[in-house]
Amino acid sequence: DFTQALHECKKSQSLGVEEDDLKNDISGGLIDYGDGYKKIKQGSCFISMIAISIVMRLLTMQDLVRQVKESKATPLLSVLLCGPKGTGKTAIAANLALESDFPFVKRISPVKFVGMSEMQKTQAIASIFDSAYKTPLSVIILDDLERLLEYVPVGPRFSNHILQALMVLINRIPPKPARVLIVATCSSARVLRDLNLADVFNVRVQVPELSKAQEVEKVLTNEDLGLKISTGEMKKIAESCPLPISIKQLLLVLEMTRVACKGAITAEEFTRRVEATGVAGGVK
Amino acid sequence: DFTQALHECKKSQSLGVEEDDLKNDISGGLIDYGDGYKKIKQGSCFISMIAISIVMRLLTMQDLVRQVKESKATPLLSVLLCGPKGTGKTAIAANLALESDFPFVKRISPVKFVGMSEMQKTQAIASIFDSAYKTPLSVIILDDLERLLEYVPVGPRFSNHILQALMVLINRIPPKPARVLIVATCSSARVLRDLNLADVFNVRVQVPELSKAQEVEKVLTNEDLGLKISTGEMKKIAESCPLPISIKQLLLVLEMTRVACKGAITAEEFTRRVEATGVAGGVK
Amino acid sequence: DFTQALHECKKSQSLGVEEDDLKNDISGGLIDYGDGYKKIKQGSCFISMIAISIVMRLLTMQDLVRQVKESKATPLLSVLLCGPKGTGKTAIAANLALESDFPFVKRISPVKFVGMSEMQKTQAIASIFDSAYKTPLSVIILDDLERLLEYVPVGPRFSNHILQALMVLINRIPPKPARVLIVATCSSARVLRDLNLADVFNVRVQVPELSKAQEVEKVLTNEDLGLKISTGEMKKIAESCPLPISIKQLLLVLEMTRVACKGAITAEEFTRRVEATGVAGGVK
């Protein structure tokens, strides 16, 4: 029966899972910085949420994993994570995959394709899908759609060969008894609009930037970061921080400030780093 | 004589028919959700219709099968099924093919072409037509014209090599005594307009989305789905459901709601799934 | 002498003539449906004309055959048949070729080129012209210029390689003593305008659609079709038929109505077929 087959497959054939690789993406852990934070411990890993609305959506994502696992009527679900750069799309997708507990978990990432031709990329992608079809339950992450598609807004130029293959594969109902959950990330709304890609997915989730001083403060107080910082400075930083800012950029500036300040972190040093990284104003 | 030849061909050479593959497309059955529903049982399969106008058209489709079978003067008929995503074009085409009872039934689907070059795709398509010409009666399904043609609206880009081959093949009168019925599906009106494709077909049928609460209700009450749901909730769902909605999307949301609600389906959960799948509003 | 050489060539080298293939195009015969109809029996074949103006032009076409045959000063004549889809261009060209009685008659048709590369197509075309140059009198039909040129209006895209070869070949005066009559068909005025093609031909003929109820009626009463139909219904059909309509489309709808109506043809059924084939309104 299915559960039995799943169990065995998991033991023997777990070569499909790239746990190490995926854990890399969330090596610093996921920080709780929203009002509606809900700690959903699952195994040794937890996921934090940016805002109530996202909590709802992530709930939905857990549901999607369950949906694929439990219902025969939905052998294919495809989710699109879309939002500005550095908002944590890759981390969320990696976390979802790790928690899914599926025997086949594969990330299709542009890093593995550097220098390959369009044809070679398409074949590599197709063969990962083929492997998935041979496993009862799979998660496939399509990380950074714009890079996978070699998209550049001027023109626009992109690989139509890869695009067409992806659109077919994302829509393809796997041969029985395989079931597949596809999670794609994309940081360019233009890519989706130009290429009619959003419609291809069953479910679409928007991942936002931090947009309130309150949220920045929540990050500053996070224990895992272990920042030495006085309450006064903390307030100043939270208020002077340019908004919106992505979680990734905020963490980078904080780490740079930490290294620069031998002692406690000061708002002045923080502001200098923000400027130095060109966040506010920047190169025109 | 022809009938005799047809009979023999059917027995021996039935390798052309891909019944399993086609039945996959309508594995969940076809649900009756329109006013003008007319149950046309044929073998173990039935087809439901969305609205009176469509009934007429589908009647016409049955006629087309008969036309090709019975009249020597029309050895070639080509039908275009056109409508938004998920409206059931592929299911209708598969159903028609299965019921046609023709000895050669082949679906030309982009899934089989992933990663192939334009040249290879064109040759694969041409060789399927060549096989059809060797059989007295054939149905060829050209599923998802936009994907077969590698079309993308920006540019627009597409494979002119495949397009030209298709336009010639769709118009080519088969050498005697072969007779061919071609059924193509397409979900992008722009593809048809940009590429002057609509004119290439003898018959054109528009497949609509569900656009009335009444129709949604009809789906909810369908026995085959076996949904546990109170009449009050059913009314609420039918009224709150965003319209128009495709049959495919509606069925997906319902299935997700069913799995989430251990007990009976509630309108609240239904609405949450609708939102989570990004139907209303969605990623901009 | 020339006549003698012509005679011998015709007997021995008649491999150039594709009578069967050509007769296919006018297998249903040619119907007389115009005011100015003039039955010009020639052998077992006759040609009907749509309107007085066309009669004049077709007269001219017969003249062209004679011109090439009789005058040494015009070893090359090139005719362009241009008009909407289904107006009978291919049939007229085939008929002309069959009646020409020339020893070398060849149709260059896109059907024979499916899947070939531009280079291959160009070579195939050039080699047919080379064969013609070795025969005293030849007719070459360039059927469906837009498909031969792989033209698509968006872009526009087409094969410049084939276009350039065609423009040179259509203009090339054959080496003595060969004489060539070139007949090309084209259903897209844009092709001619975009590619400056009309100027390349010596003679240009416009082939129109049926545009009067009277003409439709003439077709309905044609004996060769053998339609069972009362005079009342005939009037109704002629009046309700959407105009203009091409002869090919009209014949298709009539044949479909004939098969559907076991008994006599009714205007109601005719109208239903017209609608079902999407002529009026159609897919937008």
Added chain:
Amino acid sequence: DFTQALHECKKSQSLGVEEDDLKNDISGGLIDYGDGYKKIKQGSCFISMIAISIVMRLLTMQDLVRQVKESKATPLLSVLLCGPKGTGKTAIAANLALESDFPFVKRISPVKFVGMSEMQKTQAIASIFDSAYKTPLSVIILDDLERLLEYVPVGPRFSNHILQALMVLINRIPPKPARVLIVATCSSARVLRDLNLADVFNVRVQVPELSKAQEVEKVLTNEDLGLKISTGEMKKIAESCPLPISIKQLLLVLEMTRVACKGAITAEEFTRRVEATGVAGGVK
């Protein structure tokens, strides 16, 4: 010395001259149809002129031949003949070459390049120039620049590879002691403007169409054509003939009328042929 070398070269190496081929282009002779006609008998050939202004220009062309022959300071002259289709550019160039009496005369014509790739065409052209550089005096005809360049106005598209080679070769001063006269013909003003080609030539000559009834009459009375035609009909034809008309087109219509009218030519038949060839109005 030079004259001596020239003489010897002419005897032995006259393989470069293509007299037969060139004479073909003016097989029907050149007809005198202008006010300013000046019969300049030269050997067995004569050239007629369309108008006084052209006479001057053609005089200049004879001068150019002499210039290349006699002055060491101008080892390279390049002439562009430009005008509408059928005005006689190719005939004039061929005539000039034949009368030049140069040991190396070669026409580079698109007819010889059908189906060749851009690279192959460029090499063929370059090797003809190389041969010319090995002869004391050469004429090279570049016939139909727009076809040699594979130009089509939509886009526009053309072979940049051939264009660049031509621009370099037309400008290249031959290595001593070779002297070269280049004569190019072009019927599209757009080609010249788009590709900046006119500037590449030393001398530019405009070849016009017939634009006066008087000129048409002059052609009709030409003895070489040997037309049977009464003075009354001649007047009528000259007056009803659509203007401007190219000499080539006029000759074609006249020949067609001649064949059709067993007896004397009538204005009525002439007008019918003019219409039939689509000159007036034509295919839109």
Added chain:
Amino acid sequence: DFTQALHECKKSQSLGVEEDDLKNDISGGLIDYGDGYKKIKQGSCFISMIAISIVMRLLTMQDLVRQVKESKATPLLSVLLCGPKGTGKTAIAANLALESDFPFVKRISPVKFVGMSEMQKTQAIASIFDSAYKTPLSVIILDDLERLLEYVPVGPRFSNHILQALMVLINRIPPKPARVLIVATCSSARVLRDLNLADVFNVRVQVPELSKAQEVEKVLTNEDLGLKISTGEMKKIAESCPLPISIKQLLLVLEMTRVACKGAITAEEFTRRVEATGVAGGVK
């Protein structure tokens, strides 16, 4: 431990460092010409700054080197140096790399890629990154992004193949324990805007031209240049010098003036050289 590994690596595997090559770029030394000059002697090399604001930024650059060295949380930092031609971007990057004291220092420069295909360039770039990943600490200089990308503003045209590879490689977190500092230079703001490149970098620094007479004067008085020049002439030069001017262009004009004036430099000769090099006015 890391420090130990780093030390050993440096001794043995120092083949990665291209000191000679880098020193070439700053062979003339770096001249202090700003108000806010701060001499930061480091080893045998020093860096001068154009203005206070830049001092801050360059401070930040030293910090970046330290950041990569000292913090495990930032294994990848990427810096973009952007500014007009000749402002010293390459010199600053080379200086930074030399002072970094990292065991692997490599400059990816278009000079090494002349005549290579896109594919070959991409592979060469990727393999340099691969080498870096095998070293604990690396600096990679991407010199002249616009040339590496084969960018030209008309079109615009560029190598999308190289662009996509660069965008992935610049963002790729190196596998543990490698740490990489990437420094890129670019003199075209359009390149960054067209190709969305600025966002790819963690830190962005703007390198300006000299824009005040005062700054020009500072250069004139620099001892390293050893210019013979009276105070009066110096004032005149500083005031008449067209502004803004890049440091590279200023140094060139000064050197040309020095060679021309056997004795002391005069403002007149300086102005003549400025004009001769087409700085003011120039070719339109």
Added chain:
Amino acid sequence: DFTQALHECKKSQSLGVEEDDLKNDISGGLIDYGDGYKKIKQGSCFISMIAISIVMRLLTMQDLVRQVKESKATPLLSVLLCGPKGTGKTAIAANLALESDFPFVKRISPVKFVGMSEMQKTQAIASIFDSAYKTPLSVIILDDLERLLEYVPVGPRFSNHILQALMVLINRIPPKPARVLIVATCSSARVLRDLNLADVFNVRVQVPELSKAQEVEKVLTNEDLGLKISTGEMKKIAESCPLPISIKQLLLVLEMTRVACKGAITAEEFTRRVEATGVAGGVK
């Protein structure tokens, strides 16, 4: 030491110098036709100047040669000669190279590249630069940039592959101890603007056409041309000559007039030749 090395190199390795080829370009000598004419005899060759401003610039050009020879701080100088067709850019560059007395002098001219592919051209160019780097002092002439780049204004189209290589090579500081002077000519301002090429050069010089009757007269009186012409006619010619006119075109028309007029040159004949060559008015 350097001077010694230079001397030896010159004797043995002088294969790099193409004196014959270069002298061809100025075979007719250089004529003094400006107010500000300054005869700068150097060896057996002299250079004339069009106007005072140019004198200054050419002075500068001599300086550039000296600059490269004498200063170690400027191992690379690049000069752009830009002006309308026929103004003498190639002659000036060739003259400069011949007078430079450098051991390695090479002209990169489109004539040598006819029919080569982009790749081959790029490699040929790169290998000439490589040879230069092995010699102490080199002059490289890049003649006719627009042709080397295969530029055509419509599109515009050009070889980006060659362009990128040229931009890198023109900017590349030669490895010690080599020093290089690069002289490029270009007659299209659009090429420079479209491709951002002007900025790539250190020095830019504009070469003008003759724009005054006075200048034309100066040419007419030049002894080297040895024209037989009365003072009255000379005045007439100078006044009627269309202006501006390039030196090359003027010399051509004069030579054609000289050959036509057996005796003394007349203004009437001159005017006729000017018209015949299409200078005034021309082909539109």
